[in-house]
Amino acid sequence: MSRQELNSEVTGSVWQITAQPGQLLAPGDTVMVLESMKMEIPVLCEDGGTLVELLVAVGESVAEGQAVAVVRP
Secondary structure: OOEEEOOOOOEEEEEEEEEOOOOOOOEEEEEEEEEEEEEEEEEEEEEEEEEEOOOOOOEEEEOOEEEEEEEEE
C-alpha cells in the first residue's frame, strides 16, 4: 500500500484543518490552511485519495518542506 506525504510549501503555522483522517479527497481538495506573514496558504491533495493521518495540529509551527499529512492513493 503506497503512501504520499503532503508537505508544507512555506514556514508558518497551521491556521485551519479542513479534512479529517478517513476522508476521501478529490484531486485539488484542501487538507489544511497554513498562515505565513498574514497570508493563507492551502495545502492541497494533488492526486486525490484517502487522508490517512494528520501530522500537525492547529496552531503548530511548520517548516518549509515539512510533512504535514499522509494520503493513500
